[in-house]
Amino acid sequence: MYPWGDERRFNSYNRFLRQRFGGRIQKLTLDAGFTCPNRDGTVSRGGCAYCCNDAFNPAYCVPDKSVRQQLDEGIRFHHRPGTEPAGYFAYFQTFSNTYAPLPRLKSLYEEALSHPGVCGLVIATRPDCINTPLLDYLQELQKRIFVTLEIGMESCRDATLRRINRGHDVACAVRAIEQTSEHHIPVGTHLIFGLPGERPEHWMADLALINHLPLHSIKFHQLQIIKGTAMEEEYHQHPDDFFPLPFDTYVPFIADYVERLSPDIVIERFAAEVPPRFLAAPGWGGIRYDRVVHAIEAELERRESWQGRFGQ
Ligand code: SF4
Numbered sequence: 001m002y003p004w005g006d007e008r009r010f011n012s013y014n015r016f017l018r019q020r021f022g023g024r025i026q027k028l029t030l031d032a033g034f035t036c037p038n039r040d041g042t043v044s045r046g047g048c049a050y051c052c053n054d055a056f057n058p059a060y061c062v063p064d065k066s067v068r069q070q071l072d073e074g075i076r077f078h079h080r081p082g083t084e085p086a087g088y089f090a091y092f093q094t095f096s097n098t099y100a101p102l103p104r105l106k107s108l109y110e111e112a113l114s115h116p117g118v119c120g121l122v123i124a125t126r127p128d129c130i131n132t133p134l135l136d137y138l139q140e141l142q143k144r145i146f147v148t149l150e151i152g153m154e155s156c157r158d159a160t161l162r163r164i165n166r167g168h169d170v171a172c173a174v175r176a177i178e179q180t181s182e183h184h185i186p187v188g189t190h191l192i193f194g195l196p197g198e199r200p201e202h203w204m205a206d207l208a209l210i211n212h213l214p215l216h217s218i219k220f221h222q223l224q225i226i227k228g229t230a231m232e233e234e235y236h237q238h239p240d241d242f243f244p245l246p247f248d249t250y251v252p253f254i255a256d257y258v259e260r261l262s263p264d265i266v267i268e269r270f271a272a273e274v275p276p277r278f279l280a281a282p283g284w285g286g287i288r289y290d291r292v293v294h295a296i297e298a299e300l301e302r303r304e305s306w307q308g309r310f311g312q
Helices: 013-021 067-078 102-113 132-141 158-163 170-182 200-212 230-237 247-260 289-302
Strands: 025-030 087-092 118-125 146-151 187-193 217-222 266-269 279-281
Touching: 013 266, 025 067, 025 118, 067 087, 067 102, 087 102, 102 118, 102 132, 132 146, 132 170, 146 170, 170 187, 187 200, 187 266, 200 247, 217 247, 230 279, 247 289
Parallel strands: 025 087, 087 118, 118 146, 146 187, 187 217, 217 266
Antiparallel strands: none
């Protein structure tokens, strides 16, 4: 038994959900019609160099349907006879889901929470779309329902954030994560491994920062270069600046990373999975996510190792 309370070699999000909600929770992705300050001209017009939200949205998820309708269709979309979840999370995922006046945010979040199957909110956003009135409201909301914020960091390096046109720096992300945690709201982040100019030794060095942040959960993505993005163009122009990780390299790298990651941080994802028709590079030959997880667990087992074994 590991410190997080089960036999898996990493602190898994599924374990957290089972302990908190008594069973599996299905996330229902929503597109509530938000935009993003990095696309509408407030911060920038280009958006992040890799951005393509279409690659992540399920078909039912379109903003001209109400939140309620998307939830109902999402439940049908994910329905598998005999595997009913213990509940659903309304996952405000597309673009920046705190980027609107507070009354509009409240109305959208409340619409999701009024669905009888929904037992939590997951709100994905940018670090520069966090403010105190919003956090005060979510702190209150948290008293009656599970709420978590996902604040994208993507990289722990300012030079990288500038190069991919993120429109904020590392200090902004750190501040947003700390403020959210100070409001007692569980906060997650995601990191992309493979951004231009970065190498595995950078990601390992940056673990010191990650381990010191008050993070509840984390998602890892291998860089996936989506067709038609600014990053695809850059990749063709400067391929040597990129360090895309093939599957066989990614698995031992993630095992090294997990061995040094704080055991208190719940791991929600190890890799991204974009439909192959969107992908310009690198291809993993159609390997599905469950095989990625299996390979990482097998690697930890082969090493007789676990999350946080070599704490920083
Ligand atoms: S912050 Fe998110 S939605 Fe906005 S441009 Fe970047 S990746 Fe796209």
